Amino acid sequence: CLDPGHPSEVGIGTQGRKLTEVGVSWTVAVRLRDILTERGATVKMTKNAERQYVANRKRAEIANAFRADLLLRLHCDADAGSGIAVFYPDRQGKDKAGTVGPSPAVLAATKKVAPRFHKALTQSLAGTTIRNRGLKTDIHTAIGAKQGALTGSICSEVPVLLVEMVVLTNPKDETFLADPAGHERMAQALADATEAALQ
Secondary structure (H helix, E strand, O other): OEEEOOOEOOEOOOEOOOOEHHHHHHHHHHHHHHHHHHOOOOOOEOOOOOOOOOOHHHHHHHHHHHOOOOEEEEEEEOOOOOOEEEEEOOOOEEOOOOOEEOOHHHHHHHHHHHHHHHHHHHHHOOOOOOOEEEEEEHHHOHHHHHHOOOHHHHOOOOOEEEEEEEEOOOHHHHHHHHOHHHHHHHHHHHHHHHHHHHO
16 A cells, blocks of 8 residues: 655645655655556555645555555655655554554564565665665654654554655755656665565
């Protein structure tokens, strides 16, 4: 299940000089969906249009109802650094609604797929300008630090990963995704990583 980030209760997302997080997360997700479908996967999307508002809890519920093998959440970061990072829950958290999750079984399954996904992703992007910022747990995010895990992770009943594809406020990162070849390379790398994670 592909979850192109934003708009949600946390806002519209970040933006660079040319690209917006909501826009590039959508276009990469659409291309990734097509690649995975060509490779034989059945793919569900959490929204049907770039600007469609879907709350993070609802995004997880869509993946749960679909009984997805993986909920892959696509985002772009905004900070002083550059590169790609993959986040996963390593403990239960509690969201604002009081929901506690994910379950121990989901945590165990996610812990298994996360390193396989990250390794394949970084191998597929080797030789590009996209720096590897590592495989990190949800508590290394602002919301995860407060809740113990991201809301999308807490509400997920399937393995869940969040990818910050680039730091969109970094001109070099933005240029990579603005270029059609870089955009395609990112989608192909995410497809390779998804396949590797689920083998």
